[in-house]
Amino acid sequence: MTELGLIIVSAALVNNFVLVQFLGLCPFMGVSSRLDSALGMSLATAFVLTLSSVVAYAIQSLLLIPLDAMWLKTLAFIVAIAVAVQFTELALKKTSPLLHAVLGIYLPLITTNCAVLGVALLNTNRAHSLAESAFYGVGAALGFSLVLILFSGVRERLAFADIPTPFAGASIALITAGFMALAFMGFSGMIRL
Amino acid sequence: MSECQLRQSTHPLVGGIHPETHKTESLKQQCMMLPTPPELIFPLHFSGGGPGHALVSVGDRVQQGTPIIQTESGIVHAASRAGVVTAISEHPLAHPSQGPSVCLFIRTDSAGPSLTLPLRSSWTAEALRQRAMEAGILGLGGAGFPSHQKWGDTLHTLLINGAECEPYLTADDTLMQQDADAVIQGAVALAENLNLTRIVIGIEDNKPDALEQLKKAIAESSSSYLFEVVVVPTKYPSGGERQLIWLTLGLEIGSGRRPVDHGIVVHNPGTLAALAHSIDGNPLIERVVTVTGDAVPAPQNVIVPIGTPIRHILNHAGVDSYGDLQLTVGGPLMGFTVHATEAPVVKTTNCLLLRAPTQQPIEPCIRCGLCAEACPVQLQPQRLFQMVSHGALAAAGHEGLADCIECAACNAVCPSHIPLASWFQHGRYSLQEEAQQTAIADQARQRFEARQARLTRLAQEQEARRKARRTQNSDMLAKVRAARGAKSE
Amino acid sequence: MSANWLNLVLGALALTGLTFAGGILLSFAVRHFRVDGNPLVDSIDAILPQTQCGQCGHPGCRPYAEAIAGGELINRCPPGGQDTVDRLAELLGVDSLPLDADPETAAIDQVALIIEEDCIGCTKCIQACPVDAILGAAKLMHTVLPDLCTGCDLCIAPCPVDCIEMVPRTMAPNTWTPLAPEIISSDRTTTGVALHV
Numbered sequence: 001m002t003e004l005g006l007i008i009v010s011a012a013l014v015n016n017f018v019l020v021q022f023l024g025l026c027p028f029m030g031v032s033s034r035l036d037s038a039l040g041m042s043l044a045t046a047f048v049l050t051l052s053s054v055v056a057y058a059i060q061s062l063l064l065i066p067l068d069a070m071w072l073k074t075l076a077f078i079v080a081i082a083v084a085v086q087f088t089e090l091a092l093k094k095t096s097p098l099l100h101a102v103l104g105i106y107l108p109l110i111t112t113n114c115a116v117l118g119v120a121l122l123n124t125n126r127a128h129s130l131a132e133s134a135f136y137g138v139g140a141a142l143g144f145s146l147v148l149i150l151f152s153g154v155r156e157r158l159a160f161a162d163i164p165t166p167f168a169g170a171s172i173a174l175i176t177a178g179f180m181a182l183a184f185m186g187f188s189g190m191i192r193l
Numbered sequence: 194m195s196e197c198q199l200r201q202s203t204h205p206l207v208g209g210i211h212p213e214t215h216k217t218e219s220l221k222q223q224c225m226m227l228p229t230p231p232e233l234i235f236p237l238h239f240s241g242g243g244p245g246h247a248l249v250s251v252g253d254r255v256q257q258g259t260p261i262i263q264t265e266s267g268i269v270h271a272a273s274r275a276g277v278v279t280a281i282s283e284h285p286l287a288h289p290s291q292g293p294s295v296c297l298f299i300r301t302d303s304a305g306p307s308l309t310l311p312l313r314s315s316w317t318a319e320a321l322r323q324r325a326m327e328a329g330i331l332g333l334g335g336a337g338f339p340s341h342q343k344w345g346d347t348l349h350t351l352l353i354n355g356a357e358c359e360p361y362l363t364a365d366d367t368l369m370q371q372d373a374d375a376v377i378q379g380a381v382a383l384a385e386n387l388n389l390t391r392i393v394i395g396i397e398d399n400k401p402d403a404l405e406q407l408k409k410a411i412a413e414s415s416s417s418y419l420f421e422v423v424v425v426p427t428k429y430p431s432g433g434e435r436q437l438i439w440l441t442l443g444l445e446i447g448s449g450r451r452p453v454d455h456g457i458v459v460h461n462p463g464t465l466a467a468l469a470h471s472i473d474g475n476p477l478i479e480r481v482v483t484v485t486g487d488a489v490p491a492p493q494n495v496i497v498p499i500g501t502p503i504r505h506i507l508n509h510a511g512v513d514s515y516g517d518l519q520l521t522v523g524g525p526l527m528g529f530t531v532h533a534t535e536a537p538v539v540k541t542t543n544c545l546l547l548r549a550p551t552q553q554p555i556e557p558c559i560r561c562g563l564c565a566e567a568c569p570v571q572l573q574p575q576r577l578f579q580m581v582s583h584g585a586l587a588a589a590g591h592e593g594l595a596d597c598i599e600c601a602a603c604n605a606v607c608p609s610h611i612p613l614a615s616w617f618q619h620g621r622y623s624l625q626e627e628a629q630q631t632a633i634a635d636q637a638r639q640r641f642e643a644r645q646a647r648l649t650r651l652a653q654e655q656e657a658r659r660k661a662r663r664t665q666n667s668d669m670l671a672k673v674r675a676a677r678g679a680k681s682e
Numbered sequence: 683m684s685a686n687w688l689n690l691v692l693g694a695l696a697l698t699g700l701t702f703a704g705g706i707l708l709s710f711a712v713r714h715f716r717v718d719g720n721p722l723v724d725s726i727d728a729i730l731p732q733t734q735c736g737q738c739g740h741p742g743c744r745p746y747a748e749a750i751a752g753g754e755l756i757n758r759c760p761p762g763g764q765d766t767v768d769r770l771a772e773l774l775g776v777d778s779l780p781l782d783a784d785p786e787t788a789a790i791d792q793v794a795l796i797i798e799e800d801c802i803g804c805t806k807c808i809q810a811c812p813v814d815a816i817l818g819a820a821k822l823m824h825t826v827l828p829d830l831c832t833g834c835d836l837c838i839a840p841c842p843v844d845c846i847e848m849v850p851r852t853m854a855p856n857t858w859t860p861l862a863p864e865i866i867s868s869d870r871t872t873t874g875v876a877l878h879v
Contacts (some may be wrong), residue, residue, distance in 0.1 A: 037775055059700065069693030076697055083704035090708075090715040097722040101751070102775040160579035160588075162557055238856040290858035555864070582865065587772070612863045619862045627765070630731070637732035637832050638743070640813040 004135045010191050011139025017115045018147045019181040020188075024115030028148060029173060031106050033159070038152030040099040041106060044092060045148075046141035048084050048110050049119055053137030055080045056120035057130055070124075077120040078111070085111045115144060147184075151177065195377075195414040202395075202425040204443045206436055208569040209428045210602045212360050212526075214399065219363045219485040222493040224371060226479075227509055229274050229304075233500035234537035235262060235297045239286055241337040241540050242268030242329075247297055253278045258308035258476050260327075261297060266339045267326040271308075273478040273498035276301040285533035287503060287522045287542060296537070299500070309474035316472070318344065318386045328471030329540070333480060334365075334432075334461035335523065337541040340468070344387055349456040351380055351389050352441060353465065355396035355403065356425060356432030359524035364481040364543045365462055367494040369396075369403035372466050373410035379465030381416040382472055387458075393421045395441040397431060429526065430600040434459045436569055448596050480540060484510040486547040488518045497538050503545060504534040512547060521546040526601040526614075556609040564603035564613060570596050574603040574613050581620035590624050597621060722751045729769050733761040734812035735834030737783075742812070750774075757782045761833065791851040792833040794826045800845035807837035807846060828852075 017023045024045075031041040056077045064070050089107050093100045100107065110116060119140045123133040154176055163172050238244045242264035249261050255272040262270040276299040286292030310327055313320065322341040332338045334354060353376065357365040369376060384392055396404055404422070411420045423441040425431050435446045438457060446452055452459055467477045478499055485492040490511030497506055503520070521528040523544055564574035572593045580589040594617060601614035727747040738758040740746040750756055756770040760783035771778035796807070796816075803821040808814075815831040818824030826837075828851065838846050 034775060063696050063700065064693075067692045067696050068689055069696055072693045072697055076700055079697070079701050079704055083708060086708050087711050090711050094715040094717050097717065098725055098773075101722050104775070160576075160583045160585060244855045288858070289860065294855070582862075584768075587769075615860070615863045618860045622860050630765075633832075634730070634732040636830070637734070637813045638727075640815075640830065641732060641734050641742075644812065644814050 004131060006191055007132060007135045008139035008142065011136050012143035012146065013184070014187045014191050016143045016147060016184050016187075017118065017140050018144055019177070019184040021115075021118070022181075023118045024113050024144060026109060027106050027113060028151065028177070029170070031103065032148055032152040032155050032173075034102075035149070035152045035156055037099070037102045038148050040092075040096070041103055042145035042148045044088050044103070044107060045110055045113065045116070046145050048081065048088055049116055049141040049144070050134065050137040051084045052077070052081045052116055053119050053123055053133050053140075054130070055084065057123060057128070057133040060124060061130075073121070073124060074117075077117060081116050081120070082111045115140065147180070151180065154180075195381075195411045195416050196419045197408055197411040197422055198419060199408075199422045199424070202423050202440045204439050204441075205426075206428055206431055206440055206569060207571060208567055208602070209430060209436075210567050210605055211427070212429055212605060214427070215361045215485070216363050216366070216399065219361070219483050219492040219494055220366065222491065224367045224481060224494040224496065226496045227498065227501065227506060229301050229498060230501045230505040231301060232279075232502065233273055233276070233299045233301060233498060234284055234502060235270060235272075235299070235500050236284075236286055236288075236292070236537070236539065237262055237281075237295045237297060239288055239292070239294055239539065240264070240270050241331045242266040242270075242339050245270070247281055249278050249297075251278050251281060255299060256305055256308045258310075258478065260476075261299075266342065268329050268331060268339050269327055269476075270329045270499075271476040271478055272299055273500050274299070274301045275303070275305050275307070285536045287531045287533075287536040287539065289529040291532060292536070307475075310471060310476060312474055313472075316382065316386050318346070318388075321382065321386045321468075324471050325468060328467065328476040330464060330467050330471060330477050331540055332461060333463035333467065333540060333543070335527065335541055335543060337539075340460070340464055343453055343458050344383070345453060346387075347456055348387050348453065348458050349389055350391040350393065350442070350458070351384055352438060352452075352457055352459045353380060353392070353394040353462055354432055354434070354437055354459055355394055355400070355407070355462050356437055357400070358397060358427070358429045358432035359526055360429070361485050361546055362483055362524050362544045363485075363494055364483045366400050366403050367483075368463050368466060368481045369400070370406050373403070373406040374413070375466035375469040376407070376462045377410040377414050377420075378472075379467070379469035380420075380460075381414060381418060382468060383458075383460075383465065384418060385416070389458075391421070392418050393423060393441050395423050395425055395431075395437045397427045398424050399427045429602060430569055430598070433569065433598050433600060435598070448593065477540060480538075480542075482506065482538060482542055483544040484547075485544065486521075487549060488512065488547040497542075499540055500537050502535050502537050503531070506538065506545060507534065507547065515547075517550060518547050519550045521548070526605060527599065553610040555611055558609055558611060561608060563606040563608065567602040567606045569600060569602060570598060572597060574617075577620070578611065578613055578616055581616050586620060586624050586627065589620055594620050594624060723747045725773060726750050726770065729762075729766060729773065730759060731762045731766060731832070732813075733832035733834040735761060735832070735836060737761070755779065755782070760784075792835075792848045793828045793831040793851045794833070794835065794837055795847050795849045796824050796826055797845045797847065798823060798825070800843050802843055804842060806840040806842065810837045810840045812836060 015021060018025065018028050027041055027045065032038050059076050059080055060073065064073055064076060085108060119137055123136055128136055155173055158172055237247060240262060243266045245262045245264035247261065248263050249255060254277050255261060255275060257272060257275045259272045260269045261272050278297060279300045280298040281295060283293040284296040286294055310324065322344055325341040330340045332340060355365060355369055380392055394407060407422065425440045430436055431440055434452060437459065438444050438446055438452060444455065446455060463480060471477065479496050480499065481494050482497045483494050484506055493510060495506065495509065515534060520531050520534060522531045522542055523529060525546060528544065528546060558575055558578060560575060562575065568574055576592055577589050577594055597617045599614050599618055603613040607613060727744050730743040730747060732743050734742045737760050738746045740749055746759065750770065757767045757779040759766055760781065764781045767781055768778045801824050803818065803824065805818065805820050807824060808816045808818055812834060813830060813832060815827050816824055816837065817827055835848055
C-alpha cells in the first residue's frame with residue numbers, strides 16, 4: 001500500500017511531469033492565463049490521464065502482449081488517448097459549454113500532450129501492474145493540476161503588475177515557470193523510486 | 194432627569210492611522226457668529242438633497258428663514274439672512290467638480306423679522322420628518338444625506354457620532370461644547386418619536402471639554418432615557434459610521450448592508466442640534482465651520498450663515514492674499530481642493546483648510562503593504578489600485594472595492610504618494626455606473642421579450658380564430674349541402 | 683522483435699479492430715451527449731445592452747449573441763461601447779478588439795423625442811419600438827418614455843410625418859464624474875483592457 005502512495009507522491013511532486021520532466025508544456029502555457037480555464041483544463045487532463053493510463057495498460061496486456069505486437073504500442077496508445085479526449089470533449093460541451101468555448105483548441109490538443117502519452121509509455125517501461133498504472137496516472141494528474149492552478153494564480157496577478165515592456169507576456173510567464181521549476185527541484189531526493 | 198453611563202470602548206479598531214491632529218490651534222479662540230456678509234450664494238442643485246428649483250424670483254425680497262430652494266428629495270433650503278434676490282446664474286462651487294452650476298444670489302440688508310416654522314404641542318414621527326424637510330435638515334457630518342429618509346419605523350438605536358477623528362477639524366467639538374443642550378434635546382425628540390430604545394454617544398478621548406458639557410446637558414435633560422457615552426481612543430477613522438458602530442456597539446455591518454437595516458441610525462451632533470432648533474421654529478441656516486491651517490493667522494471656529502462666500506470667512510480669520518496657497522474644503526484626508534475662493538459655504542462644509550501647497554511627485558507602487566495595514570475595512574489597497582488602474586473593475590469589485598469608505602488612510606501612509614483614494618473613488622463610481630447600465634439592459638431585455646411573447650400570442654390567437662371560423666364555415670356548408678341533398682330526394 | 687508476416691498482419695488487424703471499437707464507442711457517446719440549444723448564448727446575451735437596434739447587422743441582440751457563439755466578431759455593437767467588447771472578450775477568453783464604430787457617435791447616449799405638434803397619432807412608431815417605450819393609441823398623442831428608451835432609433839423611419847428626433851439624454855443637473863487620477867509613467871504595456879478615464 002505504501003508503495004502505491006509513494007508512486008503518487010513521486011509522480012505528483014518529485015518527478016512532476018510539467019516542472020521536472022518538462023512534458024505537457026503546451027497547455028501549461030496556453031491555458032494558464034485565467035484561473036477558471038486552468039481549473040477546467042486540469043480537470044479535463046486529469047480525467048484523460050487516468051482513463052488513458054488504465055486503458056493503455058488494458059490494451060497492452062490484453063491485446064499487444066498476447067499478439068506479440070508491442071512494436072505497435074505507440075500507435076495503439078495514441079488511438080486510446082484520442083478516443084478518451086474526444087469523449088471528454090463531448091461530455092464537457094454538454095456540461096459546461098462556456099468552459100468548452102474558453103478552452104477552445106486546447107481541448108483536442110490534449111491528444112498530442114506528451115505528458116499523457118508519456119504516462120502510458122512510462123507505465124510500459126517500468127512494467128507497472130494495473131493498480132500501479134492507475135495510481136501513476138492519478139499521481140501525474142494531481143501533479144499537473146497542482147502546477148497548472150498555481151501557475152495560473154500567479155499569472156492572474158502578473159496581468160495587473162508593472163512589467164517592463166521587454167518582459168511582458170510570454171517572457172515573464174516562462175521566467176516564472178522557471179522559478180517554479182527551481183522550487184520543485186527541492187523535492188528531489190525525497191523518494192528513491 | 195436622564196442618566197448617563199460612561200464607559201471605554203472595548204472593541205478596538207483594526208487598521209487606521211495616527212496622524213498629527215492639529216486641533217489645538219483652532220480651539221484657542223472663542224467661537225463667535227460671523228458678521229453677515231454682503232452677499233449670500235445658494236447652489237440650486239448642490240445644496241444637498243438632490244437637484245432643486247428656485248422658489249423665489251430675481252427681485253423678490255426675502256426674510257431670514259424664507260424658503261428659497263425646493264429639492265427633489267423634499268428638502269427645502271431657507272435664506273440665511275434677509276435681503277433681495279439679485280440673480281440666478283452660474284457660479285463656481287465648493288465641490289470636487291468645481292462647478293460652475295446655477296446659484297441663487299441674495300444681497301443682504303438690515304435684518305427684519307425672521308420667518309419661523311410653526312410650533313407644535315405634540316409631535317409624531319411623520320410630523321418630525323415633515324419638520325426636518327421643511328427646515329432643510331441633512332447630515333452635517335459631510336455626506337449631506339437628507340435626514341428624514343433615515344427615519345424609518347424599524348429603528349431601535351440612535352448613535353451620536355461625536356468622534357470627529359479627522360485632523361484639523363474641531364467644528365463638532367465646538368458645537369458639543371457650546372450647544373450640548375440642543376444636541377441632547379434633538380436626540381431625545383428623535384428617540385421619543387421613533388420609539389428608539391437606546392441612545393449611544395461615541396466620542397474620542399481627545400475631547401474632554403465636550404464630554405463634560407454633554408454630561409451636564411444629559412443631567413439637565415428632562416427625559417428618562419439612559420445615555421450610554423462610549424469614549425473611543427483617538428485614531429483615524431474612528432468616526433466612520435461603520436467603524437464607530439463597531440467601536441461603541443461591537444456590531445459589524447456587513448458588506449452591502451446599511452446601519453438602518455440593523456435598526457441603527459447614526460447622526461452627527463450638529464444634525465441633532467439643528468433638529469432641536471427646528472422644533473423651536475428655526476430652519477437650518479447656519480453652522481459651525483473650522484477655519485484653520487498654517488496659512489491662517491487666526492485659526493478658529495466660527496458660526497457661518499449658509500451661503501457665505503469662502504473668501505469672506507478667510508478674510509475674517511486674517512487671510513488677505515492667497516497667492517498659490519492650497520484651499521481644502523473638509524479635512525486633509527477626506528476633503529477636496531477648491532480653486533475658487535468666491536464659492537459659497539453649503540450645509541456640509543465643516544472645515545476650511547488653507548496651507549502651503551503639498552504636491553509630492555507620484556512614484557510607482559513598491560508593494561510595501563503599508564496601505565493594507567492602514568485600511569480600516571481590511572481591504573488590500575495595493576491590489577485594488579493595480580486592478581482599477583488597469584481597468585479590471587469586475588476583479589476589483591470582487592475584491593471589495595464597493596466597501597471602501599474613501600477615508601484616504603492609505604493615501605496618508607503610501608511612501609510613493611499614490612492618490613489611492615482618488616483611484617478608488619473613480620473605480621467605485623465606474624462600478625456603480627456599470628451596475629446601472631446592466632440594470633437598464635436587463636429591463637430592456639425583459640420588455641423586449643414580453644413584447645415578443647405578446648406578439649406571438651396575438652398571432653396565435655388570430656390563427657386560432659381563423660381556424661375556428663373556417664371550421665364553422667365548413668360545418669355550415671356541410672349542413673346546407675345535407676339539407677339540399679335531403680330536399681332533392 | 684519477430685519479423686514474420688503473421689505477426690505483422692495480426693498486429694495490424696488488432697490495431698484496426700481497436701480503432702473501430704473506439705469509433706463505435708464515440709458514436710454512442712455523440713448520441714448520448716447531444717446538446718440542445720446553447721447556454722453559452724445566454725451568457726453572451728446577458729452582456730449585450732439590449733437596445734435591439736440592429737446596428738450589428740443582426741435583427742436583435744439575441745441573434746447577435748448566437749452569432750458570437752458561432753464565431754462572429756465581438757466588436758460590432760456600438761451602443762454597448764468598448765466596455766461591452768472588453769467584457770465579451772473576458773467571458774470568452776479571447777483578446778479584446780477595438781470597437782467597430784465611429785467613437786464619437788457611438789458614445790452619445792440618445793433618446794427619441796416626438797415633436798408633439800406634428801404627431802398624427804398613426805401608431806406606426808409604437809409598433810416599431812422593440813421595448814414598448816412609446817405611450818399612445820390610435821388618433822391620440824404619442825410620447826416616448828425616456829427612462830425606457832434605449833436609443834435604437836428604429837422608430838424614426840416608420841413615422842410618416844418625420845416628427846421623431848434623436849436627442850442627447852438629459853442627465854440630472856447634479857451629476858458629476860470623479861475622473862481617474864493621472865497614470866504614473868511606468869514600463870508596462872496595456873494588455874488590451876480598456877482604461878476608464
